[in-house]
Amino acid sequence: MRTFYVTTPIYYVNAEPHLGTAYSTIAADVLARYHRLKGEDVFFLTGVDEHGENIQTLAAEKGISEQELCDQMAPMFTKLWKKLNLSNDIFLRTTSELHKRGATKFLNALYKTGDIYKGKYDGYYCRRCESFYTERELAESKNCPVHKLPVEWVEEENYFFALSKYQDGLRAHIRANPEFIQPESRRNEVLNVVESGLKDVSISRASVSWGIPLPFDQTHMTYVWIEALCNYITALGYGEDGEKFHKYWPANVHMMGKDITRFHAIIWPAMLMAVNLPLPRQIFAHGFVTNQGEKISKTKGNVIDMDTLIGEFGLDAFRYFFLREFSFGNDGDYSQDRFVLRYNADLANDLGNLLNRTLGLVSKNFGVIPEPTTPGEFDDEVKGIARETIDQVDALMGQLAFDMALEKIWEFVRRINRYVQQTQVWSLAKSEETKGRMGTILYNCMESLRTIAVLISPFVPDTANRIRQQMGLDECFENQGLDTVSEWGGLPSGKTVGKPEPIFPRKDTKRKPRHAASSQTEQIATENLISIDQFQSMDLRVAEVIAAERIPNADRLLKLQVDLGSEKRQVVAGIAAHYSPEDLVGKQIVLVANLKPTKIRGIESQGMLLAASGKKELAVATFEKRLPPGTQVR
RNA sequence: GCCGGUGUAGCUCAGUGGUAGAGCACACGACUCAUAAUCGUGCUGUCCGGAGUUCAACUCUCCGCACCGGCACCA
Secondary structure (H helix, E strand, O other): OOEEEEEEEEEEOOOOOOHHHHHHHHHHHHHHHHHHHOOOEEEEEEEEEOOOHHHHHHHHHHOOOHHHHHHHHHHHHHHHHHHOOOOOOEEEEOOOHHHHHHHHHHHHHHHHOOOEEEEEEEEEEEOOOOEEEOHHHOOOOOEOOOOOOEOEEEEEEEEEEOHHHHHHHHHHHHHHOOOOEEOHHHHHHHHHHHHOOOOOEEOEEOOOOOOOEEOOEEEEEEOHHHHHHOHHHHOOOOOOOHHHHHHHOOOOEEEEEHHHHHHHHHHHHHHHHHOOOOOOOOEEEEOOEEEOOEEOOOOOOOOOOHHHHHHHHOHHHHHHHHHHHOOOOOOEEEOHHHHHHHHHHHHHHHHHHHHHHHHHHHHHHOOEOOOOOOOOOOHHHHHHHHHHHHHHHHHHHHOOOHHHHHHHHHHHHHHHHHHHHHHOHHHHHOOHHHHHHHHHHHHHHHHHHHHHHHHHOOOOHHHHHHHHHHHOOOOOHHHOOHHHOOOOOOOOOOOEOOOOOOOOOOOOOOOOOOOOOOOOOOOOOOOOOOOHHHHHOOOEEEEEEEEEEEOOOOOOOEEEEEEOOOOEEEEEEOOOOOOOHHHHOOOEEEEEOOOOOEEEOOEEEOOEEOEEEOOOOEEEOEOOOOOOOOOEEO
């Protein structure tokens, strides 16, 4: 029996699950369900990543143990997955013994290859990011560019994995296997990174206590990312349950958001190469969901509330929308309007109404599924399209083109609506002679609906079941494979049909009162308040720009000469995308005058100008009146 | 600045070396079994701009512009 192993990333338990994680996981679920439908032996993995310094810190803040924290967080994921009707075969926690044992074995195997060596690592370290930064990556303030928190100078002995050794092997593999990294754009990106040279990566942390110790040196914890990647094999019982592992590995698809492509496309395959395990067949990085064109973020307050959406439209509409509307692999934009449009057009009008009108006619005129006694015009065409649809959907699902697969299915749905129209079935009830033809047409409609129900079942499992129920077919979908629709005519005549009820009640298109327009500005921090003294430690001055020029080979940089009254300064500012040099000359700006000088692009910068910047726009702070240069700002 | 991608009807996108398509939206018509649904017809396009190759380019090549992603860089 063919096997199919699909994975999602294991999600970090430092935050609750959100739409992005749901999107990845639903997509993986659809894929898993589709392959089960094909009769394959599927293993679908998802789980949570529970180790690392972040968890350690968070637990300390809450005054509970790390394990307690994880035990609180993990159920949030399992609960949501249940709500989303996900069919994962395992929910792996990295704190589980299964994972710990597997990871330990893997690390030992890796160690034996000789590709792990002890080296000294020193650098600026951000505890939040759990990663190092070079001096250049940091601001003068010595703050982490992501969290704006102070970083620490850390010197520690670390273990390294000789990633650089696998550069050529990786490149060759990516080149030879176009399917390996998808979509294409991600593949190019990764190829680019690999070709520009790989550096060895640190795989341990001596300063962290919450994690899995390196088996060959218990004083070091395995770096959380390295350990997490192992989950794809530990979930299969790597190193112990040989049978399961050999059955499913290598994975057919590692599915993930595009932000974590590199760990999966570079480090993970290299580690597998090192220990001589086969590489996953495909790494698929999907796009992000935006909300009306904007990135979704908590601080922005434009998070899409899944509960509300599911409450109002139903789970299946939710699952349907994100897979139909977005081209998997590209970013997709959500808006309530588009959601309603899709819901009404596709689910209520096309599919829901087709089922409803068909069953209405059947129950009124026959009461049972009629016999197909009287073939006629259009019948063969409909049957042909059914066959064609099944084949095309299969090809598209193979490419993870969920949107196109659904489009194909809906072409079929529309064709059946047209069939009803063309044959004017309803008018055939008037005489007994035409009743045979009527029954045949209705049979064909129902048989089409049965096929459609099977095809859509991976996407909208509940809907598929409801369609079957209304049609009077009691078996639910778990037992209905693709093979049950591969031959036309599998629908049994004579069965009593159920009561037709709209499966997707149409939604009013009238604009609902919008929930409070999401604010454009980010929430203002109320934590980490500073004292007036701290504020006064900044020496802010009025400065007049006397000259400005671009810096070659830098998109964002301008070199400014400014007048501070008592002295002149040279400042490099990252505002070139928004201001041309001419715009600035003569302007009076706010300068942080007591900032330690630094070199940017080899050019000395003696201060920093203040500017407000949002996602797109940026404006330099100026004064509404001219002032003597050097005047203090407070 | 480097690497890659995209730019086609109001919107989302498909597409081929021979002068353009789908769905949605919109308009009109038909029908009435059905969830104001369905079916039919129509609609708008300098297929980003410019140059070149060609009998012929939206489709190939080059240049440019805009936008997106990655890198560099951004206090």
